[in-house]
Amino acid sequence: MSDAQKCVPLDEEQRSAAADDGVSRWTDAYFNRTKQTIGKFGDTKVTYAIFMRRPVVAAPRLAVEWLKSVAEQRGFEVKIDVMYDEGRWVGAGEPLMYVHGSFYNLVDLETLLLQKIGPACVAAYNAFSMCMELPNVSFLAMDARHCAGTEMAELMAYAASVGSARAKRKGGAIGFIGNATDATSHYFGQEKGLGTMPHALIGYAGSTVRAAEMYHETFPDQNLTVLVDYFGHEITDSMAVCDRFPDLAESGKLAVRLDTPGGRFCEGLDPAGSYAVLDRNAPRAIRGYRTEDELRHLIGPGVSAAAIWHMRESLDRKGYGNVKIVGSSGFGPEKCKVMALADTPIDIVGSGSYLPDVWRETYATADIVDYNGEARVKVGREFLLRK
Structure with a gap:
């Protein structure tokens, strides 16, 4: 260990300042050890680079x-250099942030910190991609x-709001x-969550129209969105709901989901009928090469x-x-990309699918790149060193 890195062991008071705050139960055992x-041989200042x-x-x-x-609770100073503003595109391997502070106080925080970074950043990317594919939806x-x-x-809602804002x-x-x-809901500038009815309400009501009536009677001042697939009669039930609420339909306050x-x-559809519908409305969508997933x-x-x-x-x-x-x-x-290919006339998309499909892609990684002012990182990760 160089003179620059020589450390003094922590005394009992210093160790108690970073006493267990619940983190140790959830972090990796090797970080606790x-x-x-470090408590025995002495603390030092370190810099972590966090990337994906x-x-x-x-x-x-x-x-x-x-x-x-956590730093405030433990009573130590942490400096965080966020390298990309919220909502900015970040390339693979580019450090998202550098974290500077006490090795003793930071070492057991790595696991929980990474859990809060990777999934949110990937979900924000996916939310951005969907919104860009269907900008008018x-x-x-x-x-x-x-x-x-x-x-x-909370991470996913926050991420959707970040991707949306971008x-x-x-x-x-x-x-x-x-x-x-x-x-x-506050992440989207709302005071309350949005939504009208689940399938369970239609099952309770016994009919799609009756469920719509019950909801509208309970919330007369709200716009009405009605699920129409419960009985497998999407078109029939949609027309019945529109016939029941012609004023809402005319004013644009009625939607079918x-x-x-x-x-x-x-x-009313099968493969042949589906081809025919698109041939009438978006022929280019089916006349080029399409993968099985796209089809x-x-x-x-x-x-x-x-x-x-x-x-x-049918509505028109x-x-x-x-x-x-x-x-x-x-x-x-x-x-969403395929919907854009077909110029699909959809007004609102309800989605939870900006959640990452490939969870291993959400793994953020942290490496220490500086020990008490001396740059050092494991071989192969030199790209993390600050230039």
Whole structure:
């Protein structure tokens, strides 16, 4: 150890200042043991570089706020150099931030810090991609029920808001207008979560029209969005709801939501019918080369581009041109791209699919690149050293 790195062991008072605050139970054991070793042989100042192995959109705020909170609680000074402003594109391997401070106090925080960085940055990237593919469509974040607990739900809502804000700046997109829960609605400038009815309410009511009546009677001043796939009669039930609420339909306060499961086609469609619908409305979408996944989103079962065009044709034919269409079920970046290929007339997308599909891509990594003023990093990670 060089003179610059010689350290004095921590006394009991210094160790107690960084007493267990719940972190040790959730961090990797080797970090806890490293902390004990540092406590015995002496603390030093270090610099961590934090990066990811794939391109992302920077979403560091929740991680930074958490780290500052822990530092204040433990009574040590931490300096955080965030290299990319929130919402900026970050290339693979580029440090998102540098963290400077006491090795003793930082070493056991790495695990929890990385958990708060990687998933949020990848989800922000995916949310941005979806909004850019469909810039004229409003998005509703419906991720909460797919999250592994409330902490992840907050990370994902925050990430969607960051990706959405970037799409608004870069492409004039409408982006995410809200989300499904009250707790995280503030990320979208809302006071409450958005949404009207689940399938369970329709099952309770016994009919799609009756569920709409019950909801409207309970919330008469709200716009009405009605799920129409419960009984497999998407077109029939949509027309019945419009006939029941003609004033809402005319004023644009009525929407029908397609959530048809992937095991069947929307009412009135099959593969041949789906091709025919797109041939009438977006022929270029099916006349070029398409992958199997793209074809599934275009003309397959579930909420396909053909299904949405089929609904739009049916509504317009009956004079309900102001009724909006909401689509949900599997709307991630890839599906949104295909919807754009088919100029799909969708007004709102309900999505939880900006959640990363490949979870290993969310892994953030941290390496110490400086020990007490001396630059040093493991071989192969020299690109992290500050220039």
